[in-house]
Amino acid sequence: MRKEATLYGVTKGGGVECRACARRCRIPEGGRGFCFVRQNVGGRLYLANYGALSSVQVDPIEKKPFNHFMPGTRVFSMGTVSCNFGCTFCQNHEISKISEMTGEELSPERAAELALASGSRGIAYTYNEPTIFLEYALDVAREAKKKGLFNVIVTNGFMTPEAVRAMSGLIDAAVVNYKGSGERKFASAYEAVPSNEPIKEALLEMREAGMHIEITDLVVPHDGDSLEACGALMKWIFENLGADTPVHFLRFHPDYKSELPPTPLETLVAHHDAARKSGLRYVYIGNAPGNPYEDTFCPGCGAVAVERGPLSVMRWNLDEGARCRKCGGRIPFVLGK
Numbered sequence: 301m302r303k304e305a306t307l308y309g310v311t312k313g314g315g316v317e318c319r320a321c322a323r324r325c326r327i328p329e330g331g332r333g334f335c336f337v338r339q340n341v342g343g344r345l346y347l348a349n350y351g352a353l354s355s356v357q358v359d360p361i362e363k364k365p366f367n368h369f370m371p372g373t374r375v376f377s378m379g380t381v382s383c384n385f386g387c388t389f390c391q392n393h394e395i396s397k398i399s400e401m402t403g404e405e406l407s408p409e410r411a412a413e414l415a416l417a418s419g420s421r422g423i424a425y426t427y428n429e430p431t432i433f434l435e436y437a438l439d440v441a442r443e444a445k446k447k448g449l450f451n452v453i454v455t456n457g458f459m460t461p462e463a464v465r466a467m468s469g470l471i472d473a474a475v476v477n478y479k480g481s482g483e484r485k486f487a488s489a490y491e492a493v494p495s496n497e498p499i500k501e502a503l504l505e506m507r508e509a510g511m512h513i514e515i516t517d518l519v520v521p522h523d524g525d526s527l528e529a530c531g532a533l534m535k536w537i538f539e540n541l542g543a544d545t546p547v548h549f550l551r552f553h554p555d556y557k558s559e560l561p562p563t564p565l566e567t568l569v570a571h572h573d574a575a576r577k578s579g580l581r582y583v584y585i586g587n588a589p590g591n592p593y594e595d596t597f598c599p600g601c602g603a604v605a606v607e608r609g610p611l612s613v614m615r616w617n618l619d620e621g622a623r624c625r626k627c628g629g630r631i632p633f634v635l636g637k
Contacts, residue, residue: 322498352403376415379427386492412443422450480524600629
């Protein structure tokens with residue numbers, strides 16, 4: 301199904317400027333943006349795969365990964381095809397590298413109905429980059445809100461301020477995925493992105509919109525594991541998003557065109573320690589099952605506040621107000637009613 305986009309402007313000669321992602325593609329009549337799914341038809345921008353889903357699944361929210369937003373709940377997760385990045389190591393390349401408008405059509409109303417029927421507490425727009433299908437995601441989000449469901453996105457954050465403002469009041473939380481700590485040379489060489497600076501602008505807009513934010517940083521061996529770049533990013537997060545912002549360092553595994561080795565655990569621990577030294581209180585290591593930094597520790601007394609297993613909460617050592625049972629210090633969680 302094709303539907304006219306809302307995040308665009310008209311340019312001279314029948315062209316359009318897409319205003320969803322930070323590329324701001326200027327698309328001539330008949331052309332498509334970098335993501336391929338946003339198309340100029342007759343001087344108007346259309347979302348060529350509106351409602352066409354490549355992936356639908358009920359997941360634990362910890363899979364996204366959210367550790368401080370609605371822990372222990374299930375989310376109805378959905379994604380389409382293609383992406384606005386060109387990562388050579390994409391773990392979802394089966395859908396992100398597709399340039400055909402494939403997928404099963406699901407109306408916003410039906411998506412919300414299925415989410416509720418599945419026992420999920422909310423909907424996650426994930427698997428591929430939700431910015432490129434944002435108009436559809438927001439239509440679903442409106443229906444979800446009517447049914448008392450929350451909405452979250454898992455995104456590379458490479459979006460315009462206009463896109464973030466369009467999400468205000470509809471999207472409750474975001475996981476923003478950095479790779480290689482956002483270092484410019486890494487983004488250019490491995491992601492086909494000239495600069496990650498627009499991500500920071502989007503994060504500031506998300507903060508102003510009152511969204512809960514968690515950050516991931518994929519630590520890629522050799523070219524994307526700079527402790528200096530990590531320290532600079534963590535300092536920015538501390539100063540602009542706050543010490544309570546959860547940060548997850550993710551272990552890299554080779555996929556798609558990459559032949560790099562998995563990230564050594566000691567490299568991840570070094571990044572974890574750098575983030576803690578920057579002042580961030582809640583720092584995690586992901587994609588490395590069994591490591592000691594999956595749990596949430598109370599910054600006041602050091603006790604294990606939340607013990608986690610693989611994508612799950614194993615033990616909850618907080619009271620109903622999310623206060624540590626040992627010292628009474630409050631841990632910043634967004635909990636359900």
